[in-house]
Amino acid sequence: MNMRNIITKNEKDLIIEKYKNGHKIMKIARDINRSKSGVTKVLVEAGIPRRSKDYERRKHFFDFDFFNIINTEEKAYFLGLLYSDGFITKNGNQVVISLQENDVDILEKFKKSIKFTGDLQYVIRPKPRKNMFRLTLSSKECVNFLRKNGCKTNKSLTLKFPNNKILPNYLIKYFILGYFDGDGGVSYSKRKVLIATFTGTKSFLRKIKLFFKENGIDFGSISQKTNSKEMYDLQYGSTFPAAKVLDFLYKDSKIFMNRKKNKFIFVLNELKDKNEKYNKMILPILQKRTYKETVDNILKEMEN
Secondary structure, eight states: OOGGGSOOHHHHHHHHHHHHTTOOHHHHHHHTTOOHHHHHHHHHHTTOOOOOHHHHHOSOOOOTTTTTSOOSHHHHHHHHHHHHHEEEOTTSSEEEEEEEGGGHHHHHHHHHHTTOOSOOEEEOOOTTSOOEEEEEEEOHHHHHHHHHTTOOTTGGGTOOOOOTTTSOGGGHHHHHHHHHHHHEEEEEOTTSOEEEEEEEOHHHHHHHHHHHHHTTOOOOEEEEOTTOSSOEEEEEOSHHHHHHHHHHHHTTOOOOOHHHHHHHHHHHHHHHHHOTTHHHHTHHHHHTOOOSSOHHHHHHHHHO
């Protein structure tokens, strides 16, 4: 008998360890210079449950169970981001999220959080549209979870706010911040007024408005968008309510889109210089919060 054909105990232990750690059978076979059938036989004899053929065929991996239980800030935030800027492909096998290249920082954070092994795709678009980065997740588990909980194909017309069984109350604000970073905006009107806007279905925005009201922030108004019968804007269209909304979302939040938070603080700085009511309305908010980025530092970064 050719002794080389006999797989040693050390090799068997290594095969089982690698397989349990997510390595594919073909890769294990190459790594130890054994046949695919030999590796498969070891796993069968050891009673190790085999993974699906789909798993063996896939090129990239990530934490497929990441959204199964929403129990952390990062899971709630990225779920909100998917509800806004993510979509399920027509064939129903993939979840895709694309952001303009200036916001690649948040996609990199998402990639790291879900332990995605592939690369972001750079998408060049015809001018004047901005180029983008895209992350594509091939996962029936992820697709099924999103579909089950209100985030479906063509979701812009049917999007539903997740219930408390999926999203605990103490994580709702992080979910809303993720949603805002995808489908929200900070603006500064000609009348020198700070405005915070959320865009979505009427029922979805009502949930957001109710959440803020329960936390002492009112005066938001919901209006239909002029170019759509199904889409609405929830707008906090005066400086103090808008500042309270954004301050509430950013307070103690560790994950956020840098560009939008920086714009919020930049606008507050503009109000400081131009709005006589600033000291009474805005300054107390900034004084009771310790932001990681001070106004001066952000202005300095924007100048470079």
